[in-house]
Amino acid sequence: MSGWVTACRLEDIEQEGVLRFDHGSRTFAVYRGPDDSVWCTDVLCTHEAVHLADGLVMDFEIECPKHAGAFDYRTGEAVRLPPCVNLRTCPAEVVDGEVRIAIG
Known part of the structure; x- marks a missing residue:
């Protein structure tokens, strides 16, 4: 499981928003910045493993x-x-118009 995968369409994430994306056995948080840039992190908070996709x-x-x-x-x-x-x-x-993330 490596390479670029499509997570969603850009329009699926509000500006200054986050979307949960599951791929294989991993879960990611995909963000859309205030300038329409896109970013991706692991979805679980490193403090107590809470889903960040529910965060602000x-x-x-x-x-x-x-x-x-x-x-x-x-x-x-x-x-x-x-x-x-x-x-x-x-x-x-x-x-x-598609948000892609590199995993591997």
């Missing part, structure tokens, strides 16, 4: 719905406690 996206941050910790989804960096471990990220792109 503001600017380029995702806030965990359980303890309000936050990550910069462009880099995966934990930017507000309680998480102190960064998220894994995957490259993402838009091709002909």
